[in-house]
Amino acid sequence: MSDLYGNPDSLHALGRRSGRLLEQARERIAASIGVQPQEILFTSGGSEANSLAVAGYALANRKRGRHIITTNVEHSSVAHAADWLESQGFDVQRLPVNADGSVTARQVREAMRPDTLLVSIMHVNNETGAVNPLREIADVVHAHPTAVFHADLVQSFGKEDIPWESLDLGSVSAHKLHGLKGSGFLYKRKNLKLQPLLFGGQQEQGMRGGTENAPADIVLAKTVRLALESQAKDRERITELNRMLQKELGALPGVKIQSPENASPFILNVSFAQITSEVLMNALDARGICVSAKSTCESRSSNESEVLKAMGRPVSETTHAIRLSFSGQNTLEEGKRFIEETKEILNQYGLPL
Secondary structure (H helix, E strand, O other): OOOOOOOOOOOOHHHHHHHHHHHHHHHHHHHHHOOOHHHEEEEOOHHHHHHHHHHHHHHHOHHHOOEEEEEOOOOHHHHHHHHHHHHOOOEEEEEOOOOOOOOOHHHHHHHOOOOEEEEEOOOEOOOOOOEOOHHHHHHHHHOOOOOEEEEEOOOOOOOOOOOHHHOOEEEEEHHHHOOOOOOEEEEEOOOOOOOOOOOOOOHHHHOOOOOOOHHHHHHHHHHHHHHHHHHHHHHHHHHHHHHHHHHHHHOOOOEEEOOOOOOOOOEEEEEEOOOOHHHHHHHHHHOOOOOEOOOHHHOOOOOOOHHHHHOOOOHHHHOOEEEEEOOOOOOHHHHHHHHHHHHHHHHHHOOOO
16 A cells, blocks of 8 residues: 555556556456456455446346346345346346255246346355355356356355356455455456446446555455465364354254254354344453354344344244354364353343243
């Protein structure tokens, strides 16, 4: 930020240097996931990438169809973009998730229509860790010549293997990878048309007006490299932590693991019959342990988890669940401390079963 303050689009020396490094970062990110540099669009994060993918593609290609398929548990950036598109005359179909929080390729196949324009389904659910079968869904979508497939990869990039070759659009956020908040990217397969949502100059191939956040976008290349280099080791370590927590929590009365068996190990959703989400979350926070009751982008709304509700869970569970979201840097010692503190909180504040 002290050396690369030149506008990457300026023609002077400072600007040209920033521009060169920005394009070098784009090339490195593209190479790390096996795509072409022109297929990487820098954004302010996952929400903007999701909005540009869903609304931007639908608006630019509305003559090809008006039917959009998504699910009833998507991140708010996808859900609200779909809501807005409905107000613009698009027909949005929200597939219900199964009891394990995922959808199947068969559900998508049965929902496809001749006028289906876009299918947008997250890879890993941000509240339960449920994993959707991207390859199988992509095969169904691509059997229809008018449709493309977008996946929200915010919770899976750097943690799960991603079939980039099966995707037309994919959203990634830096802050889930220990990167700078306010940066991310959208993978857009070449030749796909998008309608810009931010108007201005010709930055990002004309898809995103405004001066690029060069320092954050340049740093993102290293963020991506480090995340992919440590993915296998991080996953092994966090899988061990997750299993330990499930074993210890499962032995407590009134506790139910809400995450499905095949969930990403980086997210663990668990409900406590004796105590509400809000009380437990605040008590843990007072002890220096950070958890959430649901997606952070929905954390100030009602106390009930809409994701668990969509999975068919009763109110006694949807209002009593917390989400543990792990990074590769979390340790078994931290997990053991969480168990100890949670037991004390349940003894102090929990209602009798």
